Amino acid sequence: MATGGITLENLPKELPLDSFKKITDNFSEERLLGTGAFGSVYKGILDDGGLVAVKKLAENSPVPRDKIFENEVQNIMVLEHENIVKLVAFRREAQSKLVQSNGRHIIADITETLLCYEFLPRGSLDKNLFGENNSIDWDTRFKIIKGICKGIDFLHTLPKPVLHLGLKPQNILLGDNMTPKIADFGFSRIFGQEQTRMNTRSVVGSVGYMAPEYLYSGEISARSDIYSLGLIIMEISTREKNSSSTDQKHARKYIDRVKENWTLEEIMSVYSELEEHEVHQVAGCIKIGLQCVKIDQNKRPSIENILVMLNELPTNEEVSHSR
Missing domain, CATH: 3.30.200.20 (Phosphorylase Kinase; domain 1)
Structure with missing residues (x-):
């Protein structure tokens, strides 16, 4: 040296x-x-x-x-x-x-x-999910979902909350132990404690991950990040890419496809190698993701509620004890 x-x-x-x-x-x-x-x-x-x-x-x-x-x-x-x-x-x-x-x-x-x-040598979540070496097991992906949610919870519950406004798999990087880290805060806004929502004249970001109220009205709130998070959770759970980055219908086709196709039977078929509690984790995450992308932002869960729902999903120990 x-x-x-x-x-x-x-x-x-x-x-x-x-x-x-x-x-x-x-x-x-x-x-x-x-x-x-x-x-x-x-x-x-x-x-x-x-x-x-x-x-x-x-x-x-x-x-x-x-x-x-x-x-x-x-x-x-x-x-x-x-x-x-x-x-x-x-x-x-x-x-x-x-x-x-x-x-x-x-x-x-x-x-x-x-x-x-x-420096995070593993690169982006997008590359690891949809690139050539896209073999992340479900247990790791479930931990990635929880880690992203903990990062957003930290941002949203600061004394002056930070809204990311640019959440997508390309802006989540993975550490050596696959710990997800939220990056790229170029679009971010800081809210005062008394603010719950605001309007902006400059709507910028990836269309396919932007909440409809932000895309069409320039209205932003914590629920704008929740919408983007819901799409990411669905992508991680289904391993199907939201390819609507140029779709002006704010990813509705992708959302409708997930809602229609990813039944419990489909999950059991696609994830035939998973144990019972893991199948229910996948189903639970998809359900949470679909709640996050509701068009009416008031019907989307808060990040605190999302973490509670994730922590209530069954574990191997719970399934074993119930038998």
């Missing part, structure tokens, strides 16, 4: 731009992990071999970079929870650069906005 080098232990909250360039090999293609709505994510290698994920915000992201920076840094950096991705460092720096404008080269001030997170 280089003496005085950058390590996970001594990583400063505000990391110099040159340090971000160093740990990402100057944002090389070889270090690129993925590109999304907000920008590109690179693997960063520290001097002690420790790994981080570096998000370089795009100039044309759907939310202004200063707003994303405020959301992620001021709102999220203070959060400590095992089901929330940890933001460990950041940088926001204006630089003079030669850029092309109307066919001419001019000097312009370009603000580089960089966010540094803990």
Whole structure:
């Protein structure tokens, strides 16, 4: 390890731009992990071999970079929870650069906005659920559902609740032990204690996971996240992808298909390897998911109620004792 080098232990909250360039090999293609709505994510290698994920915000992201920076840094950096991705460092720096404008080269001030997170080698829930190696057993998937719900419960019950507003499998990352961690807070809003709902002029996000009242009226509340959560729970339970990201009917086709097809008999057929209590867990999770996606937001359960329902689903011990 280089003496005085950058390590996970001594990583400063505000990391110099040159340090971000160093740990990402100057944002090389070889270090690129993925590109999304907000920008590109690179693997960063520290001097002690420790790994981080570096998000370089795009100039044309759907939310202004200063707003994303405020959301992620001021709102999220203070959060400590095992089901929330940890933001460990950041940088926001204006630089003079030669850029092309109307066919001419001019000097312009370009603000580089960089966010540094803990590195999660397993990648997104989406990749693990629907990618090539999609062999997560039911027990693990049930724990993932519970972990996501605990993360949302933490966000929604803070003194000033945080609404994520961008929940989808791509924004849930998995740790080494398959612990789910909610990421990407670029769309997030903070509510005051007296607020239960509000309206926003800027409706941004993945259409297929957005609550109808948010998509059509710009109305947001804690129940907006619950709608997205319901779709994720159904995807994890059925292993069927909600492919309605471009469907303006806010995933109704997917929801109707799950409601119609995933009877107890279908679950027993698809999950023939599962024990009795596990079949009832799958059925219970699908039922909870369907409650979460009701069009009338007042009929959706709160996150506290969802956790209670999950904890009431049968376990192996309970089934054994009842025999």
